[in-house]
Amino acid sequence: MEEILRVVQEGGALMWPILGVSVWMWAIILQKALELRSLKVGGLERPLCERLSLLGSQKRSRYLALRAAELELDKGLRELQALIAIAPLLGLLGTVMGMDKAFWVIAYHGMGNPRALAQGISEALITTVSGLIVAIPGLFFYGLIRKRIEEAKVGVKELVHGAFAQEEVR
Amino acid sequence: MRWFFFLLLLLPNLLFAQDLFKAMEALRAEKKEALFELQQTKKRVAKERQGLRAEIERLKRELKALKEKVRTEERRFEELQAKRDRVLRAQQEVQQEAKALEGIIRGFAKDLKAYFDQSLTIGEAKGREEVLGRALDKGRFPGIEDLKGLVETVLQEIELSRDTVLVEKEFLSSKGELLKGRVLRVGEVAAYWIEGSKVQPLMASGGKLRALGGRLPWNVRQTVRRFVKGEGRDLYVDPSYGAAFAFQMERPGLYEHLKSGGPIVIPIVLIGLFALGIILERIIFFRKLKISKEWRERVIKLAGDQDWDGLREVLGQSRGHPCGRVLLRLLEAKGQKREVLEAVLDEAILREGMALERFLPTLKVLGSVAPLLGLLGTVVGIISTFRAITLFGTGNPRLMAGGISEALVTTEVGLVVAIPVMFLYSYFSSRAERLSVEIEEMGLILIRFMEEEGGGNS
Numbered sequence: 333m334e335e336i337l338r339v340v341q342e343g344g345a346l347m348w349p350i351l352g353v354s355v356w357m358w359a360i361i362l363q364k365a366l367e368l369r370s371l372k373v374g375g376l377e378r379p380l381c382e383r384l385s386l387l388g389s390q391k392r393s394r395y396l397a398l399r400a401a402e403l404e405l406d407k408g409l410r411e412l413q414a415l416i417a418i419a420p421l422l423g424l425l426g427t428v429m430g431m432d433k434a435f436w437v438i439a440y441h442g443m444g445n446p447r448a449l450a451q452g453i454s455e456a457l458i459t460t461v462s463g464l465i466v467a468i469p470g471l472f473f474y475g476l477i478r479k480r481i482e483e484a485k486v487g488v489k490e491l492v493h494g495a496f497a498q499e500e501v502r
Numbered sequence: 503m504r505w506f507f508f509l510l511l512l513l514p515n516l517l518f519a520q521d522l523f524k525a526m527e528a529l530r531a532e533k534k535e536a537l538f539e540l541q542q543t544k545k546r547v548a549k550e551r552q553g554l555r556a557e558i559e560r561l562k563r564e565l566k567a568l569k570e571k572v573r574t575e576e577r578r579f580e581e582l583q584a585k586r587d588r589v590l591r592a593q594q595e596v597q598q599e600a601k602a603l604e605g606i607i608r609g610f611a612k613d614l615k616a617y618f619d620q621s622l623t624i625g626e627a628k629g630r631e632e633v634l635g636r637a638l639d640k641g642r643f644p645g646i647e648d649l650k651g652l653v654e655t656v657l658q659e660i661e662l663s664r665d666t667v668l669v670e671k672e673f674l675s676s677k678g679e680l681l682k683g684r685v686l687r688v689g690e691v692a693a694y695w696i697e698g699s700k701v702q703p704l705m706a707s708g709g710k711l712r713a714l715g716g717r718l719p720w721n722v723r724q725t726v727r728r729f730v731k732g733e734g735r736d737l738y739v740d741p742s743y744g745a746a747f748a749f750q751m752e753r754p755g756l757y758e759h760l761k762s763g764g765p766i767v768i769p770i771v772l773i774g775l776f777a778l779g780i781i782l783e784r785i786i787f788f789r790k791l792k793i794s795k796e797w798r799e800r801v802i803k804l805a806g807d808q809d810w811d812g813l814r815e816v817l818g819q820s821r822g823h824p825c826g827r828v829l830l831r832l833l834e835a836k837g838q839k840r841e842v843l844e845a846v847l848d849e850a851i852l853r854e855g856m857a858l859e860r861f862l863p864t865l866k867v868l869g870s871v872a873p874l875l876g877l878l879g880t881v882v883g884i885i886s887t888f889r890a891i892t893l894f895g896t897g898n899p900r901l902m903a904g905g906i907s908e909a910l911v912t913t914e915v916g917l918v919v920a921i922p923v924m925f926l927y928s929y930f931s932s933r934a935e936r937l938s939v940e941i942e943e944m945g946l947i948l949i950r951f952m953e954e955e956g957g958g959n960s
Binding site for chain 2: 383386387388390392393396399400403410411413414415417418421422424425428429431432435436437438439440442443448
């Protein structure tokens, strides 16, 4: 824990937003993972039926119910996507700031102060690395979750169409 | 005749013969005397010679003795000379040692002076200047008293550097005026001039305290103020004798930082402000638009009970809400066929959807343009830096580094603008989509109940 705090401090001001993005991202991933796990049991069916009972069975209502269910499934996914996109950007921003600092140190002190210079460079490197460390597993899990959601969407579609097909046949 | 003549001749002789004998006798006596005398003289000479010989012997002995004496004296002289050389050498050594000692003491005093000239305790240590002046005076030998004085100043400094004190002190302002003011000195690692809410760090150099120009970061000033009031126990210190403070003060503030980025910063900042305006408008817009569960259930219940007047009243109250407006419009078309109702719903949603998604494409464009502009600014800055290099060569890394540092400012600003804009764009667009689905759902529910009623009536 202290190690992490030290790295965060070395990385400069931009490390806090990166850390925040990371925490938020993992919270969403965890939440979605738990949600999709419980979905397996067939938790989708009930809210769908409730909605359909309110909406009626017209074609348009069916599509809307489908869309609402899909939206429900996709909840948080867009935020996740945005967070994953933002993490490396924050890293890049930190890098640019660190480089700015380093070059400013050269402009102010000349090449004579390697310590101050190193501070800027370490900031520059640590932030990019942290941004990528946050983004890469995020992207991986985003892919997994996305795949599960697509599968679930297919399931929902089958459920809706199957139910009404039976009804129409009847 | 001849005899005569002979006789004649003889006569005188006979006459003289008497005299001759007498003379011979005298001569004999004389000879005898002379011989005697000779003998006497010989005897004397021999005697004298003997004496002289003895004298010579004596003198020779004397000479020998004297020579001997000379030799011993010479040896002694040599010995004494060697002794004198030794003594001289020893004296020289002692002199050298004394000189070296003096040098050490002077060097020590000089070091001390250099140290004290950089120390924040200037003006608080009494008598330090005099002691140092005496020790550094070239005209006199620094004796044990001066040494004691120097040690005393060091002890005094150690004692002073232990305290954190609030004192009245004289110092030079950043403009060079001599001021007197309240100074918070933290040992030797920090000194702040406190006047009202103003907090300026002091730096000691060349035996003078100087206030540094510029502004300290907000948190540093705050901790000092809190400390002085007795609310806080933390303070920022600078063990590098003011270098860190100077560095901090030299760092450009936000405004200078932005200004150093060149003209391209202006459109980026404008884009940022524009995007901020849109974001604020959207936040206010969406804050009112949450469809609460109670409202939703109330509407569904009223529609299920076929209480159209009650429903109209509820919807009339929430006319500010797009969902309320859409449902009202649907309610007005009550009694029509389903296809017509659906068309009315579509039209109403289209109208409201435009309001929901208003500015969002603009926000997206702004979010993607800002980093591109930042990149453009960086490239332009680097090109001008390289142009400067082609003109002036790479002899001055400061010039080059300054140019690159300024060039990076635009990228920074671009990213600072783009990151929140992109994130909020994604948030707003998902919010708008969800809302439009919710509205459509409510509309379809209403249509169903209206149809049911129609079906029930007919």
